[in-house]
Amino acid sequence: MDLVQRLEAGPVLGDGAMGTMLQGQGLRSGAAPELLNLENPGLVGRIHAGYIDAGSEYIETNTFGANRLKLSQHGCDARLDEIVLRGVEIARRETGDTSMVAGSVGPTGRLLEPHGDTPHEKVHEAFGEVARLMERAGVDFFLVETMTDLEEARIAIGAIREASRRPVVATSVFAKGARGYRSIMGKSPEETATALIDAGATFVGTNCSGGIEEAIEIMKAMASVSTAAAVAQPNAGIPRMEGPDLVYPETPAAMALGVRPLLALGVRMIGGCCGTTPEHIKALASALGRS
Numbered sequence: 001m002d003l004v005q006r007l008e009a010g011p012v013l014g015d016g017a018m019g020t021m022l023q024g025q026g027l028r029s030g031a032a033p034e035l036l037n038l039e040n041p042g043l044v045g046r047i048h049a050g051y052i053d054a055g056s057e058y059i060e061t062n063t064f065g066a067n068r069l070k071l072s073q074h075g076c077d078a079r080l081d082e083i084v085l086r087g088v089e090i091a092r093r094e095t096g097d098t099s100m101v102a103g104s105v106g107p108t109g110r111l112l113e114p115h116g117d118t119p120h121e122k123v124h125e126a127f128g129e130v131a132r133l134m135e136r137a138g139v140d141f142f143l144v145e146t147m148t149d150l151e152e153a154r155i156a157i158g159a160i161r162e163a164s165r166r167p168v169v170a171t172s173v174f175a176k177g178a179r180g181y182r183s184i185m186g187k188s189p190e191e192t193a194t195a196l197i198d199a200g201a202t203f204v205g206t207n208c209s210g211g212i213e214e215a216i217e218i219m220k221a222m223a224s225v226s227t228a229a230a231v232a233q234p235n236a237g238i239p240r241m242e243g244p245d246l247v248y249p250e251t252p253a254a255m256a257l258g259v260r261p262l263l264a265l266g267v268r269m270i271g272g273c274c275g276t277t278p279e280h281i282k283a284l285a286s287a288l289g290r291s
Contacts, residue, residue: 001100003141003167004202006057007230007268011288014058014102014233014271015051016281020248022047032074034066037086044087048094054278055285056271057099060143061087063134064106067126069118073109081133088137102169103139105130105156106146112155120155127159134164141167145207145233146273148173148184150192154199167202169269171231174209174218181209181218189221193229205231207273210238211250212258216265223265230268234258236275248275252283259287 006012022033025043036044044062051059066084071077091101108126110118134142142160147153153170160168172192174181181189189206196204204226206218215234222229237250255272262270270288272280 001140003100006100011263011268011270012057013055013281013285013288013290014269015056015060016272016276016278017274018047018060018062018064020274021277032065032071032076034063034071034083034087035076037062037083037090038079041086041090045090045094048091050278051281052094052099054281055290056281058102058140059091059095059099060102060104061091061139063087064104067108067130069108069110069123069126080129084130084133085137088134088139092138100140102141102143103134105142105144107148107152112149112151123152124155124159127156128163131160131163135166139166141169144168144170146171146173150183150185150187150195153196157196157199157201161200168200169203169231170196170201171205171207171233174206176214181221189218190225193222193226197226197228203228203230203269205229205267205269207233208235211235212255216258216261219262219265219267227266230266232262232267233271233273235273236280239275252280255280256283256287259284
């Protein structure tokens with residue numbers, strides 16, 4: 001299914017969190033969620049299926065940290081190929097012909113030169129390897145997400161563009177401070193959106209970055225510089241500690257209240273990030289008139 005053609009018919013609803021859903025099913029802290037593609041594919045598939053039943057029109061593969069640099073921290077980088085290919089296979093099996101499969105591409109977890117010790121070429125190679133695997137497996141589009149370093153996001157988009165002609169969606173993370181919303185590296189939503197589009201992204205937006213209200217504010221800034229600012233995937237609110245537990249407080253009903261303002265800003269891809277569940281997606285589907 002072609003993402004760009006599908007968007008011509010109206011907004012597209014994505015899925016919700018994978019990581020926090022897996023944690024709720026027993027994934028231990030610090031473990032690599034992507035290994036479950038091999039060790040417990042049924043669990044990953046059930047989470048995908050729950051989102052599809054809730055109304056998701058695209059499903060993200062369980063490959064967020066599936067790049068050689070990130071997986072090396074868990075000692076499983078030698079299994080990269082099978083992790084990525086199996087991740088796409090699981091998602092495709094659950095979606096069939098009803099939903100699109102987005103290849104989830106997250107950060108490497110490394111700090112690039114000159115701020116860190118990781119060469120740009122090494123990061124480009126890591127993303128290119130993942131892109132070729134996802135292209136081979138047949139994702140419908142790529143989702144470069146949760147990026148905090150604009151340069152790393154640009155490298156990821158460039159590497160994907162060398163491997164595939166499929167659409168590339170790119171989302172970044174921001175926090176509100178004295179100067180308004182900025183990434184960890186100090187970039188504003190406006191300059192981020194412009195740079196990512198210049199790098200070759202088809203659509204840009206934000207994920208994580210707080211709850212629905214934060215997403216609305218960030219997307220308002222991005223929409224001021226480009227009509228390609230079209231993607232919002234917020235958390236279920238800003239997390240807080242309640243005893244030993246990290247809790248995401250935003251209810252499905254509260255998140256759904258943000259759908260109309262997002263649509264008014266030109267957002268056409270709406271989903272959820274950390275803390276969101278099939279119930280959140282079901283509420284978003286209702287707000288979109290899908291149920």
